Ligand code: AMP
């Protein structure tokens with residue numbers, strides 16, 4: 001079978017690796033891919049926002065399955081576009097993707113179905129928002145409605161900062177809009193909870209804990225994710241049940257009442273407050289770096305799982321996992337998430353030999369004349385599956401030592417909540 005993976009990050013390299021393990025997969029194309037995917041798949045230089053070009057390529061190569069990694073093409077309707085051309089796609093349609101594409105859409109679903117989430121208000125002018133700020137408790141959270149690459153969320157300690165955030169959003173920093181979301185700050189522990197769905201039924205697909213801030217001790221700016229571990233220490237049968245019954249099932253019912261369905265990965269971003277789950281956000285894809293942490297734990301043939309989702313036969317698949325713990329540390333370019341240099345050679349990468357439970361997934365890398373160079377903020381993901389998180393993390397430090405890349409930095413405290 002021939003598969004196309006759309007995207008170019010660590011998540012997509014991990015998706016390609018999982019597909020490579022399937023005896024059913026004969027060829028993988030990654031569009032546009034990175035230096036890592038180029039080793040195991042064929043990278044194809046097409047812009048993922050050019051749906052027409054993608055369609056032509058997919059038809060020409062007789063592709064059996066297309067997996068969409070990132071949110072942008074999903075929110076822009078890639079699934080609807082390709083399905084109209086009878087192409088088999090794994091990823092939600094345009095309406096379902098609004099769960100990530102519009103925070104206000106999701107909040108309205110929460111309101112209608114009584115889904116636990118931070119208390120909120122939607123404002124469409126600066127004056128009203130500022131009046132509201134006089135009476136609220138701080139910190140308060142101000143959010144842009146649409147996709148903002150993780151930058152549209154402001155945690156504000158006082159009225160001045162909140163007011164500035166509203167100005168930036170309504171002045172169009174994240175695209176033209178006349179609405180801003182203001183919500184209560186929830187104090188608790190975050191958890192990323194995943195399901196996979198065929199549109200008719202769903203199964204759980206692991207949990208993880210991401211580390212979004214750039215510096216150790218969860219300090220500094222928000223990033224795409226500096227590292228993760230799976231499972232989350234909060235996972236329990238009781239909590240899983242609450243998340244499914246109070247959050248996931250009512251959301252899927254909400255989509256059903258909009259005459260649509262959810263096919264793909266649903267990433268449920270949660271704040272757990274005194275044992276109770278509150279929805280912070282939905283993403284309509286796997287997390288990055290959560291995907292790199294979770295997929296190495298998968299025992300079942302990944303191609304078959306995706307194929308079952310496309311054919312609405314997920315009920316026939318038993319998804320099995322390795323019991324051990326998985327931890328991922330992200331190596332970034334110095335300066336990230338602000339300015340950083342690109343095209344710095346990563347010399348020792350090919351010399352590192354990996355054991356069966358060790359993985360290096362590329363993100364911002366590219367190959368020039370057989371040499372690997374950095375090409376983005378998040379560059380490499382080091383993952384180890386082992387009995388204990390501590391053992392995994394120590395193993396990663398040894399791998400990073402072998403790499404000895406002067407252009408990069410990483411957080412040494414990934415997993416601090418589960419490692420003494
Ligand atoms: P989001 O893009 O919605 O995931 O928000 C980015 C990050 O902001 C989350 O991972 C949380 O750490 C934080 N955040 C968002 N909303 C809230 C909230 N209501 N209370 C506390 N923290 C929040």
Ligand code: GLY
Pocket residue numbers: 210224225283286287288289290
């Ligand atoms: N790791 C956070 C995200 O994928 O959105």
